[in-house]
Amino acid sequence: MKKRLCKERTGLVFFPAFDWAISPTHPEREERLLYTRDQLFEEGIMDLPQILQLEPRLAEIKDIARVHFCVPDIEFQATKAHLIAAGSAIAIADSLMKGEIKNGFALVRPPGHHAMRVVHGNRGFCNINNEAVMVEHLRKVYGIKRLAIIDTDVHHGDGTQDIYWHDPDVLFISFHQDGRTLFPGSGFMDELGGPLAFGTTLNIPLPPGTTDEGILFVLDKLVLPVLDIFQPELVINSAGQDNHYKDPLANMNFSTQGYATLNKKLAPDIAVLEGGYSIETALPYINMGIIMAMAGIDYSNLYEPDYYKYSFKEDSKRLKILETMVEQLFEVFNKREVIQANNREKAGAFYERQRHIFYDTDGINEKQLETVKVCPSCPGYITIDSQASHGRSKNSKIYCIVIPIQACSDCQEKAREKYEKKLMDNSGDFQYIYLQDRVADNYRQYDCRKQKEIVL
Amino acid sequence: MLIGIDIGGTSTDGVLLQEGKILSSAKCLTDETDLQRSIFTIIDELTQGVEKSNITRVALSTTLVTNILATGKGDKTALVLIPGPGLNLKNMQLFPHTFIIDGASDFRGRIIEPLNEEQVKKAGKLISDAGITKAAVVGKFSPRNSEHERRAKEILLKEYPKLEITVGFEISGQLNFLRRMATAYYTAMTQEKWAKFAVSIEKALRDRGINSPVSILKADGGTMPLSISLEHPCETVFSGPAASVMGAFALTMDEETSVVVDIGGTTTDLALILQGKPLYASKGAIIEGHYTSIRSFNMLSIALGGDSAVRLAGAQVTIGPDRVGLAACFGGPIATPTDAINFLEDGELGELHLSQEALEKIAAPLGISVKELAELIVNQFVDSVEENIKKMFKAWEEEPAYKVYEVVNKRSVQLDKVVGIGGAAKAFVPLISKRLGCRSLVHSYAQVANALGAAVARPTLSLILHADTQEKYYNLNFGGISGKIPSNFNLDSAKEMAKKHLEEIMAKRGLVQFANQSEFFLEEQFNTISGYSTTGKLFDIGIQIAPGVINEFREVRS
Known part of the structure; x- marks a missing residue:
């Protein structure tokens, strides 16, 4: 060390x-x-x-x-x-x-x-x-x-x-x-x-x-x-x-x-x-x-x-x-x-996993669909589609994009494009859309209802 | 009439004060081998032709205890420690004649290991065989439970009745074993010598027909009656700098934020008064390299004074850190900041030509004029003081905080003014305040501010009451006071009890007139919980009489 x-x-x-x-x-x-x-x-x-x-x-x-x-x-x-x-x-x-x-x-x-x-x-x-x-x-x-x-x-x-x-x-x-x-x-x-x-x-x-x-x-x-x-x-x-x-x-x-x-x-x-x-x-x-x-x-x-x-x-x-x-x-x-290299070869363009997360303190159930871009030169950008139900009345659904700090320029570009595209679509599926751009140290959150973006 | 005397390392100053006006002041060189003589030289000068019965108070600040400790002239003292689990004291460099005894209590005051009485007896024998007659007994968490300390003292006294024993819980109730240990040790070491001094001072005063109460200034800027000082001699350390701060306080008496700049011959001492309240050092006074539980003002001493030697080191002009002698204008051997000021202000001090000649010796090799050099020296001086003032503020702002509220409402203050004290203050302080973008105050009494501070400082007392309703006890961080409490004890009862104790202690000290000047400075309550149910409450209540001035003194009148 x-x-x-x-x-x-x-x-x-x-x-x-x-x-x-x-x-x-x-x-x-x-x-x-x-x-x-x-x-x-x-x-x-x-x-x-x-x-x-x-x-x-x-x-x-x-x-x-x-x-x-x-x-x-x-x-x-x-x-x-x-x-x-x-x-x-x-x-x-x-x-x-x-x-x-x-x-x-x-x-x-x-x-x-x-x-x-x-x-x-x-x-x-x-x-x-x-x-x-x-x-x-x-x-x-x-x-x-x-x-x-x-x-x-x-x-x-x-x-x-x-x-x-x-x-x-x-x-x-x-x-x-x-x-x-x-x-x-x-x-x-x-x-x-x-x-x-x-x-x-x-x-x-x-x-x-x-x-x-x-x-x-x-x-x-x-x-x-x-x-x-x-x-x-x-x-x-x-x-x-x-x-x-x-x-x-x-x-x-x-x-x-x-x-x-x-x-x-x-x-x-x-x-x-x-x-x-x-x-x-x-x-x-x-x-x-x-x-x-x-x-x-x-x-x-x-x-x-x-x-x-x-x-x-x-x-x-x-x-x-x-x-x-x-x-x-x-x-x-x-x-x-060796296993990582194998995985990279076997995987398609994207790797996907579905998860269920429980919040014990606040009693929230969250469902996530996570995708990772399988990239030959970096760990790949990540997207998360997350839906949370807070008991009977309240639900939230968000979409997140992560650009890891090691991301290659191609992944950075694709991820940023994806964020812009999601905003343009504003399909009504999501309350918030996020971009976590660790390379540019730029963090965006888009409120789909108010059509307002917060940039940090 | 009030008499204030500050016995400093170099000189002893005194003032006689009536209704805010200094009637007379006196100064002499301090005789370290006979402090009493210095004191009475001053008293006799001040009271010449004064009706002695008009003197209502004599207050002193003195370096005696500091000197005893610094010169190793304290009594040989043994340290009997009951540390229990935690730091391994056996491998730490502590004090000579230290004995470590098994036994422990915890933070709730529960005994977790019995005292090993055999070890205490053995220690007693070794102490006695070594011819040591003073001992300090200190246990970890003794403010929460003093049983082990009391028992150890009892055993030691039973076998060796001549041993004089100081116990930790009576010296400090602050939770800090290492500081309590050092404070108890130094107390045991200086108590007898201090008592001799105190008794002789009192007697000499009475012989002169001065029958007023005698007070001693403490490091926290407050006074205590001479009789109380017998139990707490170490509280008098650094009372000199405290006297200066209280002098500055007396000269201002406002709600402003001031930095006190005391420019002496060799050093410049800095202190902060924040919104009218002098700031304490967060870790207590340091004696001989050890932190102690003695509250003292937050002071920063820089090796830079009016008489600091100015020299040339290569192409650099250096000031200090030493003093060779008087300023050149008064016949000293070398140029000093005082000479620089003297030259720039057309020689109000001593012989201007001597200042000029001394400065020329440095200016010539640099190829600059004497005026340029004088300005350079003054600038460098002011730079250094300014930098240290900023450092002090930064350190204060970076004090740890333990609550969300404290971090979110992070303290930050605007400096209102620089208060100058000491000989060279008049020349330097306006320049310093100009740099800092604030006002300056150099009062005509600035030169005797230390003695003035001693004369008018009021008594201080700070208590913290800790109560545990589950264990059903309370204790004070003072004098080992403790007792039982009922289970319905609440925050109000805790505050009431703290106030009651403060009043009782003040009454016992004959200072009942100050008891109503107290304020709460700490209010903490926690639930104690077992499983998911509340089993009791813990309270910490702090009440104090903060540094201030006595009732007779309203403001200075010059």
Whole structure:
């Protein structure tokens, strides 16, 4: 991995959003990082010379448009709290790229890894994908080409997976509790990315009860070797904390020591907080652990009050399951380029997939038809026809076009033409038509009823 | 009549004030080996021919504690820590004679590990064997539960009754173990020497027939009675700069945003007054490289003063960072910014020809005129101050925020004026304010603003009450005060209780007349939830008497 010359400090944005909640007793509520604050403040960790505390800031609407198609618009889906969480991740990225810090942690809420490209509402407590907003900022502003996002949340990072499904330059690896036993019910081994980005999405569904030893086994035997081969310029930890043995929403056995060791070994350039709802018994310790590990501070004395009551050794049966998965996935990953080439050859002019997406928080059902231009020289432009029903009365139907940042000039042109054509037709099928032109950094949304275009 | 005295590192200043008018002022060189003598030289000069019974208050700011610590003259002190899980203190460079004891409580004040009493006893023996008579006992989360600290102190005292022990929870209730540790340690280290000083000052005043209350200025710009300072000697660090800021405050007394520029001989100190309120340092005072829980003004000191040495380095003119001696016009060896000003303003100071000669030595090799050089020096000086003022504002705007509201309503202020203090202020401050596009104020009392600040500063007190209705307790970040609360305790009861405690503390200090000047500065409430039901509430209520001036003082009259 490429190492930049920089100061030896770890950047930290701590934004607990003490005045924002989904609802008063929802797990994603004001109090979530309160005890984390108490622990960090009492430890005095922000006073240490290894830590540079950075201020949170608002992301711009355009930063969001680089990733999402928000219905009816960005302002509706991204509240100020969401803009600050995403903006804080960007603040870390900027500080890193300017060489002020050696790595950084956006300890922010609300979380984002369940937010997909199209946003009709809140899924799994997320509206805006903080990591993706940051990654697109890094690509656009700093010309970063290859990145890896390692999703260590207990829930499958289906939003981030969706956004980078067709992107061969962003490696997405998620390990999480088996989707048959936990929201969002996805993230199986056969989810490996779109045909032209095959193998740059990897999912490791962990059996419930997996321990420190099991998770670190997956890290050592799969994640780290894959990173070594992929050679990303930056590694991002989508740092959920709900693998913890005290988490009320999941069933895993990961400890603070495990989290700290994971971050020491993974050595992410940037970590962004995701889930984790054991707000008293886990979060204060895990957050300390991540900061300490990233800053190179000795974390051997950091443990939960009841740590010594449990064992974090893996049982042999689960270890066997993990060994098999790791072996199979590593094999697929190593063959990815051959498979991608095959796919490109076999596919026609367009690749198509149909999907159904459920928004648990807001009770929305979405149907998508996604097409990707199969292009010999780039990942191809993407179109999405999305229809969402919000219960009985409200329905929305939109059409989206994505020009990926690597798009060849031919695909760029075709995609832009397609957008113009859709606008001219204005068939009445859609409420909004979107163009996300990442090459030109130009984002358009056309309101079909008002016949009005917003350009960002 | 009020007496204010600022004992600075170089000189001691004093003023005698009546109804906003300075009746007399005095100045002498500070004798670091005998501060008391410096103080009484000034007092005797000020009170010559004054009826002593008319003196209603004496207030001092002093560098004594700062000096004790800087010169390593504090008492040998042991540090007994009860850190529990977290940072591994065993491998950190802390203080000599540190003992780490097992035992822990958490952020809710729950005991999560019992105190290892055997280890405390062993530490006590080692402390005693080493001939150490002072100790600080500090536990992590002790503001939320002080049981371990109290018990450790009890055990140590039982075995070694002569040991003088400072406990963390009485020193600071702010959640920051490292700062509490440093503050408790330095308190234990300086307490005895400070007490000696305080007692002798009081006695000497009484001997002179001055029977008024005696106050000491704190780093936060407020005063405390001399008797209270015995428990909190470290609060007096940096009271000198605080005196200057309070002097500027007294000279302005408005709702404007000002930057205070105190130009001394060697340094220029900057401070901010935002909409009439002096700004505090976000991380507390730094003593000997350690952050402490002592509130102090946000100050920035630049190595640039009226007497800074001006030299030629290649083709560059440098100012400072050192001072070689007096300005050339007063017989000093080298050109200084004061000489540059003196030349440009036709020699109001000392000997103009001496300024001119010193400047010529630098101007000649550069091939420019003395006037050009003088302008260059002044410009460079003003540049540097301007740049640092901007840096300070930027740092303030970049303070972390923890709420959506705070980020969205990001603070940004317009500077109204530059308030000049100190000898060279009159010449430089108008130039600085012109650069910044604002007004300037250099009051005729600017040269004695520090002593004036000490004379009129009112007492300050800042309390944070933390209440947990599920665990049914509350505590104050002050003096280790805590107690039980009923389950129907709500935000109003929390505010009422905070106010009541503030009034009681002020009454105990004999400062009841200030109790009604309090204001709430923090109101936080959180639900504690188990599963999906609310099990209690957490409150954090902050109430303070902010820096200000005493009731007798309305405004300066010159």
